[in-house]
Amino acid sequence: MSNGNEILLIDDDEADVELALHALRENKLGNHIHVLRDGEEALDYLFGPGSEAQPASGHIPKLILLDLKLPKVDGIEVLRRLKSDAATKFIPVVILTSSKEERDMVRGYDLGVNSYIQKPVDFDQFRTIVSQVGLYWLVINQPAPVRAEPLPV
Amino acid sequence: MTTPLLEETTRLGTIELCLKLAAERDPEMLLQVVSQLARQIVPAQYASVGILGEDGQTMSGRVLYSGLATASGPDAAAVMPVITVLRTGVLANMLETRRALRLRNVASESLGFDLLPGGHLLWSVLGVPLSDSLRVRGFLLLANKFDSDKFSDQDEQLVVALASHVTLAYERMEEQRRAHEKLVEAREVLEALFELAPDAFVAASEDGRIVRVNAQTEILFGYTRDELVGKLVEILVPGWFQRAHPDRREDSAHTPLGPMREGLELSGRRKDASEFAADIMLSRIETKRGKLTKIVIRNGTAHVEMAEHIQELNRSLEKHVEELQAANHELETFNYSVSHDLRAPLRQIDGFARILREQMGPQSDPDSSHYLKRIQDAATRMGCLLEGMLDLARLGRQGLRVQVTDLNLLAREVIEELKLEAPNRQIEWILDPLPIINCDSVLVKAVFFNLLSNAVKFTQRRECAIIRIGQRHENGETVIFVGDNGVGFNMKYADKLFGIFQRLHRSEDFPGTGIGLATVQRIIKKHGGRIWAEAELDSYATFHFTLLSGDVEQAEGSNHENEVLHE
Numbered sequence: 189m190s191n192g193n194e195i196l197l198i199d200d201d202e203a204d205v206e207l208a209l210h211a212l213r214e215n216k217l218g219n220h221i222h223v224l225r226d227g228e229e230a231l232d233y234l235f236g237p238g239s240e241a242q243p244a245s246g247h248i249p250k251l252i253l254l255d256l257k258l259p260k261v262d263g264i265e266v267l268r269r270l271k272s273d274a275a276t277k278f279i280p281v282v283i284l285t286s287s288k289e290e291r292d293m294v295r296g297y298d299l300g301v302n303s304y305i306q307k308p309v310d311f312d313q314f315r316t317i318v319s320q321v322g323l324y325w326l327v328i329n330q331p332a333p334v335r336a337e338p339l340p341v
Numbered sequence: 342m343t344t345p346l347l348e349e350t351t352r353l354g355t356i357e358l359c360l361k362l363a364a365e366r367d368p369e370m371l372l373q374v375v376s377q378l379a380r381q382i383v384p385a386q387y388a389s390v391g392i393l394g395e396d397g398q399t400m401s402g403r404v405l406y407s408g409l410a411t412a413s414g415p416d417a418a419a420v421m422p423v424i425t426v427l428r429t430g431v432l433a434n435m436l437e438t439r440r441a442l443r444l445r446n447v448a449s450e451s452l453g454f455d456l457l458p459g460g461h462l463l464w465s466v467l468g469v470p471l472s473d474s475l476r477v478r479g480f481l482l483l484a485n486k487f488d489s490d491k492f493s494d495q496d497e498q499l500v501v502a503l504a505s506h507v508t509l510a511y512e513r514m515e516e517q518r519r520a521h522e523k524l525v526e527a528r529e530v531l532e533a534l535f536e537l538a539p540d541a542f543v544a545a546s547e548d549g550r551i552v553r554v555n556a557q558t559e560i561l562f563g564y565t566r567d568e569l570v571g572k573l574v575e576i577l578v579p580g581w582f583q584r585a586h587p588d589r590r591e592d593s594a595h596t597p598l599g600p601m602r603e604g605l606e607l608s609g610r611r612k613d614a615s616e617f618a619a620d621i622m623l624s625r626i627e628t629k630r631g632k633l634t635k636i637v638i639r640n641g642t643a644h645v646e647m648a649e650h651i652q653e654l655n656r657s658l659e660k661h662v663e664e665l666q667a668a669n670h671e672l673e674t675f676n677y678s679v680s681h682d683l684r685a686p687l688r689q690i691d692g693f694a695r696i697l698r699e700q701m702g703p704q705s706d707p708d709s710s711h712y713l714k715r716i717q718d719a720a721t722r723m724g725c726l727l728e729g730m731l732d733l734a735r736l737g738r739q740g741l742r743v744q745v746t747d748l749n750l751l752a753r754e755v756i757e758e759l760k761l762e763a764p765n766r767q768i769e770w771i772l773d774p775l776p777i778i779n780c781d782s783v784l785v786k787a788v789f790f791n792l793l794s795n796a797v798k799f800t801q802r803r804e805c806a807i808i809r810i811g812q813r814h815e816n817g818e819t820v821i822f823v824g825d826n827g828v829g830f831n832m833k834y835a836d837k838l839f840g841i842f843q844r845l846h847r848s849e850d851f852p853g854t855g856i857g858l859a860t861v862q863r864i865i866k867k868h869g870g871r872i873w874a875e876a877e878l879d880s881y882a883t884f885h886f887t888l889l890s891g892d893v894e895q896a897e898g899s900n901h902e903n904e905v906l907h908e
Contacts, residue, residue: 307685
C-alpha cells in the first residue's frame with residue numbers, strides 16, 4: 189500500500205531531525221513525514237521486521253531523505269537495499285548529509301541515488317534547500333507509475 | 342829448498358785451491374783460499390788478502406802467517422781476520438796507483454794494514470792490487486819470501502796473474518749475489534702477495550693435499566697452517582659435499598679451470614664446522630715438481646650479509662610505508678569525522694539561534710537579539726574554518742592533475758569572478774602576459790583566487806586600488822607575482838604569513854580564516870615551487886611564486902603589451 193505523500197526522513201541526529209522538520213513544516217510539507225532513527229529501523233519499516241532477504245513490505249514513501257552516517261546499518265547499505273529491490277528502486281532517494289567527501293558521493297551515485305546534497309552549516313540555506321527538495325520531488329517531479337507486477341521482459 | 346815430493350804435494354794443493362777459487366761462493370772462504378793460494382804460488386811467511394767493502398773504505402781481509410821463516414811448514418800458518426780502514430801507508434798508495442809494488446826492509450806498520458800487531462821489520466814485500474777496469478777491489482800481499490831476500494819479477498807476474506783470477510772470482514761472486522738478492526726480493530714480493538692477499542689462497546698438489554696456505558686462509562677457516570698443510574683439501578669443504586668432492590676434484594683436473602660453477606652457491610667449512618658462503622676460483626700452476634692447483638676462496642658472507650642487510654632495510658621500509666598508510670587512513674577517517682560530525686552541531690547552533698530569533702520577533706529586547714546574532718556569526722565562522730581545514734587536508738592527499746594551462750586565461754577568470762563579488766570597488770587590474778605551463782589548473786586557479794581575493798580585500802580602503810599580476814625571469818626561473826597597493830604588512834611578520842591560522846590583521850578589519858595562504862603555499866610546494874612575499878605597512882604587498890621549475894614556456898602569440906583592465 190502506498191502512503192500518499194509520505195516523506196521518509198532517515199537521520200539519527202535528533203537536533204538535525206528537528207531542524208529538518210521545522211523547515212519542512214514552514215513549507216507545509218510537515219504532515220506527511222515519517223522519521224526513522226537508524227538504518228535497521230529504516231530497513232524494518234520498508235521491508236518488514238527481520239527483513240534481511242524479504243521483498244518490500246508495502247511502505248512505499250514518495251521521497252526518502254537519507255543521512256549516510258547511521259547507527260547499526262549505514263546509509264549506503266540502506267541505499268543499496270532500496271535500489272536493488274524492484275519494489276523500492278523507483279523511490280527517489282536524496283542523500284542529505286554533512287559530508288561532501290568524494291568517496292561518499294561516488295558510492296552514492298554508483299548505487300543510483302537520485303540526488304546528493306550536503307547539509308549547509310547556514311540554517312537559512314538549509315531550509316531553502318529542504319523546501320526546494322520537498323517541492324521538487326513531491327510536486328514538480330512525476331513519480332514512476334505504481335505497478336503491482338513488474339513489466340514482462 | 343823443496344823436495345820433489347813436497348813440490349808434487351804443493352802442485353796438487355795448488356790445483357785444488359784453483360778449483361776452490363773457481364767454485365767458492367762464500368766471500369770469507371774465498372779470502373782464505375786466495376791467501377793460501379798466494380802463499381803456495383810464491384811461498385812467503387805472510388800472505389794477506391784485503392777486500393774493500395761496499396762503502397769503498399772498510400777493508401776486510403785475511404792474513405795467513407807462518408811462524409816459521411822457511412817454507413817447510415806451510416800448514417802451520419795461522420789465520421787472522423782483519424777489518425780495518427785503509428787510509429794511509431804503502432798499501433793505500435798502491436790502491437791509489439793500481440800498480441804492483443815490491444819493497445825491501447820496511448816496517449810492518451808503514452804498510453797501513455795490520456799485517457802483524459806490533460812493529461816488525463819485513464825483509465821483503467810484494468803487493469798487487471785487485472782491480473778491474475772499473476774499480477779497485479782490494480789487494481794481495483806477500484811478505485818475507487822464504488829462502489830469498491826479495492820477490493822476483495816472476496813472483497810478481499805470478500801474483501798479478503793470480504790477482505786477475507781473484508778479481509774475476511769476486512766479480513762472479515758479486516754477480517751471483519746480486520742475482521740472488523733480486524731473486525730473494527722478487528720472492529719476498531710474491532710471498533707477500535700470496536701471504537697478505539685479502540682472499541684465502543690454498544695451493545694443493547695433484548692428489549688434493551694442501552701444500553701451502555696464506556694468512557687469510559687461517560683467518561677465514563680458523564685453522565693454523567700447520568693444521569692444514571698435508572691434509573686433503575676436503576677439510577675445507579662442507580660436510581654434505583665432502584664425499585662427492587674428490588671426484589669433482591679429479592674431474593676438474595682434465596677441464597679448464599676458472600671460476601668454480603658460477604651462479605651456484607658455494608660454501609666453505611670452518612674448523613668449528615660452521616659454513617660460510619664462498620666464491621671460489623681455481624687455477625693450475627705447472628712446476629718442475631708437478632702440477633699445483635691454486636684455490637682462491639673469497640668470503641661470500643659479506644655479499645650475503647649485504648644482501649640481507651638490504652632486505653632488512655626493505656622490510657623496515659615496507660613496514661614504515663604500511664604504518665604511513667595506516668596513519669593516512671586514520672587521518673582520512675579523522676577528516677571524515679570532522680567533516681561529518683563537527684558540522685552537524687554547528688548547523689544546529691545556527692539553526693536554533695535563528696529559529697529563536699525569528700520567534701522572538703521584532704519586539705524582542707535588542708541585547709538578546711545581539712547575542713543570538715553573535716552565536717550565529719560564531720557558528721558561521723567556525724563553519725568556514727572547518728571548510729578551509731578540510732580543503733587543506735584534502736589537498737595534502739590528492740595528487741596533481743597536471744595539464745597544459747594558460748595562466749593568462751586562469752588569471753582572467755579569477756579576475757572576472759572577483760569583479761562580480763565586489764561590484765562597487767574601483768580597481769585597476771594590470772595583467773602582464775603570463776606563461777603557459779604544465780600544472781594542476783584547478784589548484785593553480787585556487788592560488789590565483791586566494792592571492793587576488795586577498796589583494797582585493799586588503800586594498801578595500803584605497804580610493805583607487807591597483808592590483809598587478811606579472812612575471813619576471815630570475816636565475817633561470819620564471820617568477821610570477823601578484824602585487825597590490827593595499828595596507829601591506831610589517832615584514833617582521835613575513836615568516837608567519839603562510840602558517841595555518843596565522844593572521845596579521847584583526848578580523849573586524851579584514852575578515853579571514855588564516856587558511857588561504859597556507860593552502861596557497863601547499864599547492865605551490867606540491868608543484869615543486871616556492872612562494873615569498875614582500876611588503877611595506879600601509880603601502881603595498883607583493884607575493885612572488887615559482888611553479889615547476891624548468892617546465893615553463895613563454896606564452897606564444899598573444900598580446901605582449903600590458904593589459905590594463907579598468908573598472
